[in-house]
Amino acid sequence: xxxxxxxxxxxxxxxxxxxxxxxxxxxxxxxxxxxxxxxxxxxxxxxxxxxxxxxxxxxxxxxxxxxxxxxxxxxxxxxxxxxxxxxx
Amino acid sequence: xxxxxxxxxxxxxxxxxxxxxxxxxxxxxxxxxxxxxxxxxxxxxxxxxxxxxxxxxxxxxxxxxxxxxxxxxxxxxxxxxxxxxxxxxxxxxxxxxxxxxxxxxxxxxxxxxxxxxxxxxxxxxxxxxxxxxxxx
Numbered sequence: 218x219x220x221x222x223x224x225x226x227x228x229x230x231x232x233x234x235x236x237x238x239x240x241x242x243x244x245x246x247x248x249x250x251x252x253x254x255x256x257x258x259x260x261x262x263x264x265x266x267x268x269x270x271x272x273x274x275x276x277x278x279x280x281x282x283x284x285x286x287x288x289x290x291x292x293x294x295x296x297x298x299x300x301x302x303x304x305x
Numbered sequence: 306x307x308x309x310x311x312x313x314x315x316x317x318x319x320x321x322x323x324x325x326x327x328x329x330x331x332x333x334x335x336x337x338x339x340x341x342x343x344x345x346x347x348x349x350x351x352x353x354x355x356x357x358x359x360x361x362x363x364x365x366x367x368x369x370x371x372x373x374x375x376x377x378x379x380x381x382x383x384x385x386x387x388x389x390x391x392x393x394x395x396x397x398x399x400x401x402x403x404x405x406x407x408x409x410x411x412x413x414x415x416x417x418x419x420x421x422x423x424x425x426x427x428x429x430x431x432x433x434x435x436x437x438x439x440x441x
Contacts, residue, residue: 266342266345267345267357268357268360271360277325281317281322285318291308293309293314
């Protein structure tokens with residue numbers, strides 16, 4: 218998979234992220250792979266009733282923003298979650 | 306070069322999220338038959354108010370048109386609802402007019418404001434509860 222496809226696929230749920238991590242261009246897509254990983258990891262808190270649901274909606278907005286940014290071929294940080302770096 | 310998010314991403318993202326939430330509401334209302342909403346997991350386990358406590362009641366009050374009651378239960382709900390409606394209306398009108406005239410733009414400061422409201426509200430609620438035993 219080329220860089221752009223990897224960037225886009227990473228935001229398509231956990232399945233997409235796993236596909237991007239296994240088959241994608243890990244070296245050049247590091248920014249979006251990291252951002253998608255952070256969003257989906259923090260999104261797991263969405264299973265907590267009430268406060269978690271609000272957080273889940275926020276993570277959904279972040280995932281869509283990251284997805285659009287990847288489609289446009291840009292590297293834009295999502296609010297709050299964008300500053301976390303898990304992949305070195 | 307990494308940049309912050311702009312209207313190019315935020316505007317469609319908000320519309321997509323609203324559509325997803327509308328579909329989720331329809332599934333909850335008609336397919337699942339309005340199952341009861343469970344109480345706050347955080348309050349149930351630790352007996353302290355979490356930053357989101359009161360949010361569900363605030364949303365219900367807002368839907369019924371009780372704006373002051375919604376503000377009392379959780380000020381962030383009314384703030385988020387008003388700012389999102391204003392932002393989407395402003396952006397939509399601006400785009401329909403060929404990107405001319407005044408328009409509201411997204412900045413990351415909005416997210417910081419929402420976060421601050423959540424934290425201040427949580428601190429005040431817990432202070433009132435533990436110091437004066439006033440439940441909100």
